[in-house]
Amino acid sequence: MKPTLKLAHCSDIHLDYEYYGGDRNLHLHDYYRDLFGKLLDDIRIASPDAMLLAGDLFDHNRAAEPTVNWAMEMLGKLPFPVVMIPGNHDCLVENGVYLRHDFNNIPNVTLLDQEHGQVVELAELALQVWGKGMINHTPDNEPLAGMPGKSNHAHWHIGMGHGIPVASGDICMNSSPIHEAQIDASEFDYLALGHLHAMRDVSTAQTPAFFCGAPGPIQEDHGTWLMTTLEDGQAVDVQKQELDLNR
Numbered sequence: 001m002k003p004t005l006k007l008a009h010c011s012d013i014h015l016d017y018e019y020y021g022g023d024r025n026l027h028l029h030d031y032y033r034d035l036f037g038k039l040l041d042d043i044r045i046a047s048p049d050a051m052l053l054a055g056d057l058f059d060h061n062r063a064a065e066p067t068v069n070w071a072m073e074m075l076g077k078l079p080f081p082v083v084m085i086p087g088n089h090d091c092l093v094e095n096g097v098y099l100r101h102d103f104n105n106i107p108n109v110t111l112l113d114q115e116h117g118q119v120v121e122l123a124e125l126a127l128q129v130w131g132k133g134m135i136n137h138t139p140d141n142e143p144l145a146g147m148p149g150k151s152n153h154a155h156w157h158i159g160m161g162h163g164i165p166v167a168s169g170d171i172c173m174n175s176s177p178i179h180e181a182q183i184d185a186s187e188f189d190y191l192a193l194g195h196l197h198a199m200r201d202v203s204t205a206q207t208p209a210f211f212c213g214a215p216g217p218i219q220e221d222h223g224t225w226l227m228t229t230l231e232d233g234q235a236v237d238v239q240k241q242e243l244d245l246n247r
């Protein structure tokens, strides 16, 4: 029997977000750092077994060195493992954030940075997480193409992806499509997705799959992340968490 697993699923933090030019950006940099700090405080209180960060931790690949160093320090202080993927805003281009700074040097962090996908195994949690390191955010980039089947039935199998959901039968010209048929064909116990800034359930008959939304505000004064619990023999339990930005 697999041990019960509690996963905090977040994405789209967009550190160093910039609004055109000028002084307002200095305020925004502080604002988004504050947001990430509050998010991590809430997640820490919820004491998950691991955290999944599904892309766009940074708003762009020019993110300032102090911001990147600060983010690495924040992640390194967490008392649980973190598995993360790049997004379209912080994809693996030359001189990009993750090529300038090796997040895999942080002891509790794994950045899945292989173009064709890779699995990290967290044996103590009976957990395997698969994801790809996005290089190009183009229509040819399919975040779920090449996903592996279940290799160890004593482990939880989690997939991660950053892109846009495409319902069966829809024609999609967008970059990084995540097709409903691929979600359904996956053998993952849970698919942790990022890119949409609002929570969305894109589960199919076979696969529980969720976009967690962003911690940053969309229209209201709160952002979202998800607390996902996997218990052997039970349906996956996904609880939407709201991040109070005004506290």
Ligand SMILES: [Mn+2]
Pocket: 012, 055, 056, 087, 088, 089, 162, 194, 195, 196
């Ligand atoms: Mn994105």
